[in-house]
Each structure stands twice: as C-alpha cells, then as structure tokens.
Amino acid sequence: MTPLSGYSVPAAPAAGTARIVGVSLGHATLAEADHWIRSLSPAPVLACTHLVADPYPHVAISLLTANAFETAPELAVAATAAAFGTSGRAVRFPGVERLTGALTVSEILQRSSIARVEVLGGGLPDPATVVETGDFVRPQFRNGELVLVTTPAAGGTLIPFETRNPTPCCVSH
Known part of the structure; x- marks a missing residue:
C-alpha cells in the first residue's frame, strides 16, 4: 500500500x-x-x-x-x-452474535447485516443450504456490503472460508 x-x-x-x-x-x-x-x-x-x-x-x-x-x-x-x-x-457487524451453529443461507441473511453468501469459485448457494458456522463468521466488506465466502463441506453443507483455527500451510514440512 x-x-x-x-x-x-x-x-x-x-x-x-x-x-x-x-x-x-x-x-x-x-x-x-x-x-x-x-x-x-x-x-x-x-x-x-x-x-x-x-x-x-x-x-x-x-x-x-x-x-x-x-x-x-x-x-x-x-x-x-x-x-x-x-x-x-x-x-x-450487526447480527454477528446470532450467527452460531448450523444455519441456512437464508437465516444468515435474515439474522445479520450480511448481504450475500457466496461459494468460493461457485457462485451463490441455494437459500436452504446449511452453513456450519463453527461460531466463527468473518465476512468480507466489499464496496459497502458484507459478503460471506464459504466453501463446500461434508454432507452438502458449507463452511465459512475463513476458520478459527486454519491448518498452517506446509504443516508436515
């Protein structure tokens, strides 16, 4: 910068x-x-x-x-x-305290100021898709709106792209 x-x-x-x-x-x-x-x-x-x-x-x-x-x-x-x-x-951000546990995309949008949920590399998920929040949600602030980026997980669910305890790169080296 x-x-x-x-x-x-x-x-x-x-x-x-x-x-x-x-x-x-x-x-x-x-x-x-x-x-x-x-x-x-x-x-x-x-x-x-x-x-x-x-x-x-x-x-x-x-x-x-x-x-x-x-x-x-x-x-x-x-x-x-x-x-x-x-x-x-x-x-x-407004509503962050209500984003715990397993929630549908629709519930996330209703409970918080997150404007959109995206799947990394895959567009917008169905509103009924479950997101396992892990009680840790860090949306991106992009040009005036909050966007939660998710990634596919087991059982057809999604998880936030950023996790509380990410696996360090090259952990086995």
Whole structure:
C-alpha cells in the first residue's frame, strides 16, 4: 500500500456521533487485531481488519464508532488506509452474535447485516443450504456490503472460508 496522497481527513464530528475511524496499533496477526476489537467496550457497530504494508506489514483496523482512538504518527498512513478502504474483513457487524451453529443461507441473511453468501469459485448457494458456522463468521466488506465466502463441506453443507483455527500451510514440512 502506498501513502494516500490527496486524501484529507474530515473534520471531527460532534462528540457521540458514530463515524468510520482508522486505527493502527501495529498488530502482527489477524488474531491479535480480533482480540483487541473484542476487548472494546462499548463494542463498535462495525469493525474490520485490513492488511497493510506501510510502514511495515501489519493489521490496521476500521471502526464505526463514536469513540476516538490514538494511532502513533508512524502508523498514520495505515490508519488512514483502513478508514478510507473499500474492502476489509469484518469482525464486528450487526447480527454477528446470532450467527452460531448450523444455519441456512437464508437465516444468515435474515439474522445479520450480511448481504450475500457466496461459494468460493461457485457462485451463490441455494437459500436452504446449511452453513456450519463453527461460531466463527468473518465476512468480507466489499464496496459497502458484507459478503460471506464459504466453501463446500461434508454432507452438502458449507463452511465459512475463513476458520478459527486454519491448518498452517506446509504443516508436515
């Protein structure tokens, strides 16, 4: 990612007004950023993680919140990139707490702010298809909407593409 020249930071809104803010604390992993997001009280309405490269590879965060957060000057470009980004990985979003256990695609769409469920490389699933959530749902924020990417699983079900404990690449090497 390169510095966002040409972007100006909007004037601070009135106290208590929810807005998108970018935060960069130098989290090295998605799990670290997720943990920090889950520790916030009150919880933000929406929280997304963003992989950034400047000034070094790390995870920045965007939040829809009324709170203010400090970012070190050397991480300001990453925080701005997160705040103005058009994509991310949602950790907190309306309805996330209702996405547990086995749910149909239709139930996921009804219970949360997820706009669409996709099958990786396969398009849109039937609304009656069961998704085994594993109680861990991380949709992608793409151009203003949340999209849950899934992959086929046993018994004609689906599972979220991102799992809580992914198998490390080359685990047997």
